[in-house]
Amino acid sequence: MGMYKTHLFMNPGIFVCTLEASRKILSDDNKFKLGYPETTLTVTQSPLTHVSGEEHNHFRRLIIASILGYNSLAKFLNPIEDIVIESLKGMASRSTEQAIMLMEETMALSLRVIVHIFIGSYHHHDTIKQVEHLLAAVDDALFSLPINFPAFPYYKALKNRKKVEEILKSIVEERKVMIKDGSKVTEKKDLVDILLEMEDVNGRKLKGEDIVNTLIMLFLAGHVTTATALMWSVIFLTNNTLAFKKAKEEQEEILRSRPPSQKHLSIEEIKKMVYLTKVFNEVIRVTEWAIPLCREATTDVDINGYIIPKGWRVFIWQRGCHRSSEYFSNPEDFNPSRWDDDDFTKGGAFFPFGVGTRMCVGRDLLKIEMLIFLHHFILNYKFEQKNPECPLSYMLAPVPKDNCLGKMTKVSME
Ligand code: HEM
Numbered sequence: 001m002g003m004y005k006t007h008l009f010m011n012p013g014i015f016v017c018t019l020e021a022s023r024k025i026l027s028d029d030n031k032f033k034l035g036y037p038e039t040t041l042t043v044t045q046s047p048l049t050h051v052s053g054e055e056h057n058h059f060r061r062l063i064i065a066s067i068l069g070y071n072s073l074a075k076f077l078n079p080i081e082d083i084v085i086e087s088l089k090g091m092a093s094r095s096t097e098q099a100i101m102l103m104e105e106t107m108a109l110s111l112r113v114i115v116h117i118f119i120g121s122y123h124h125h126d127t128i129k130q131v132e133h134l135l136a137a138v139d140d141a142l143f144s145l146p147i148n149f150p151a152f153p154y155y156k157a158l159k160n161r162k163k164v165e166e167i168l169k170s171i172v173e174e175r176k177v178m179i180k181d182g183s184k185v186t187e188k189k190d191l192v193d194i195l196l197e198m199e200d201v202n203g204r205k206l207k208g209e210d211i212v213n214t215l216i217m218l219f220l221a222g223h224v225t226t227a228t229a230l231m232w233s234v235i236f237l238t239n240n241t242l243a244f245k246k247a248k249e250e251q252e253e254i255l256r257s258r259p260p261s262q263k264h265l266s267i268e269e270i271k272k273m274v275y276l277t278k279v280f281n282e283v284i285r286v287t288e289w290a291i292p293l294c295r296e297a298t299t300d301v302d303i304n305g306y307i308i309p310k311g312w313r314v315f316i317w318q319r320g321c322h323r324s325s326e327y328f329s330n331p332e333d334f335n336p337s338r339w340d341d342d343d344f345t346k347g348g349a350f351f352p353f354g355v356g357t358r359m360c361v362g363r364d365l366l367k368i369e370m371l372i373f374l375h376h377f378i379l380n381y382k383f384e385q386k387n388p389e390c391p392l393s394y395m396l397a398p399v400p401k402d403n404c405l406g407k408m409t410k411v412s413m414e
Pocket residue numbers: 048049060114217218219221222223225226229293294352353354355357358359360361362363365366
């Protein structure tokens with residue numbers, strides 16, 4: 001039995017934990033639509049979450065073109081690596097004075113990468129810090145109660161979102177001017193440029209507010225998720241000597257085969273990170289992501305003899321598959337070598353990025369960022385967690401309650 005009835009988020013709904021039912025529901029856009037709570041949809045409001053069918057596909061294709069696949073991401077490799085190197089250096093330097101909160105550090109790192117990729121590299125450090133600070137409250141309210149009254153998370157989230165809108169609006173306006181007067185001709189296109197050129201399915205240019213909302217949606221979708229994955233990758237590797245050793249050997253080999261004149265990681269080197277890719281899969285599989293994928297039935301649906309009535313919410317609980325011994329032996333163990341058999345999806349039971357038309361558009365960006373981050377972490381640093389038994393909090397993502405307090409130390413001479 002894999003379905004559990006719930007009244008979470010007010011409307012009746014069911015949790016779905018089995019593989020077949022999960023994939024069936026996620027693939028069926030005719031009988032199910034997005035079913036995220038009102039707070040999530042209001043806070044993330046973007047053309048991506050508020051349209052479906054061809055309109056959604058049209059919009060999605062443009063975003064995919066800028067961040068999905070190694071070819072699209074190749075132009076961002078060097079800047080991501082520079083941001084990673086600087087961030088790790090900063091963590092080690094701050095650790096000499098007092099313990100750092102690894103989760104806060106990876107949050108800052110992931111936001112810097114997202115800002116660079118989506119709105120360009122020339123924004124002032126203070127602007128990025130301000131956006132990061134404001135977004136924290138918006139993140140906190142994604143799954144909160146929709147009570148727009150002082151002292152409630154939703155109220156604060158809406159207020160902060162307005163401020164982020166203002167900041168991004170001025171960046172978009174500034175960009176329009178730069179394009180008009182030709183002062184941006186030498187720079188590579190980022191997402192703002194692409195969105196400014198874009199037309200919708202009816203041939204109309206996107207409105208400024210749609211561009212801003214899309215940027216906010218991408219920031220929200222990619223910020224905490226990436227930061228959490230980076231933080232857990234450090235914890236898992238630090239606690240697993242064998243995996244750490246194997247990953248280190250692979251990264252040392254990559255450096256040994258590199259021409260002396262080459263200073264940055266190349267796409268070819270990223271492709272050689274076979275073991276580290278297994279580490280990536282395993283980090284994503286074992287991390288206890290707490291947010292289900294949400295759908296709403298648009299008609300009565302029969303799933304394996306269970307009727308899901310029209311209007312009911314459906315919560316797809318990926319952990320039901322990712323932590324099931326039916327698909328993964330000793331599923332609680334962190335064991336990158338379980339991916340040796342090359343069945344990348346484990347018969348479809350590994351679907352951390354969703355299924356079908358809503359599948360995550362940031363999955364390659366996340367992977368490249370984690371591989372680059374781990375390459376430098378493994379070769380040059382070690383992390384000592386202060387309270388390894390610290391209990392976790394789960395809103396939004398699983399994070400030690402002390403934000404993963406610890407010390408980052410540089411161990412190489414580089
Ligand atoms: C650990 C990291 C991540 C995980 C586990 C993750 C997971 C997911 C999943 C499961 C979905 C599908 C949601 C559904 O079907 O309801 C999704 C969608 C999405 N993700 Fe990610 N994601 C991650 C990182 C990112 C990053 C880094 C970005 C971009 C910067 C991103 C952008 C998006 C967007 C825009 C969508 C909506 C796509 C659409 O509706 O067409 N995600 N993500």
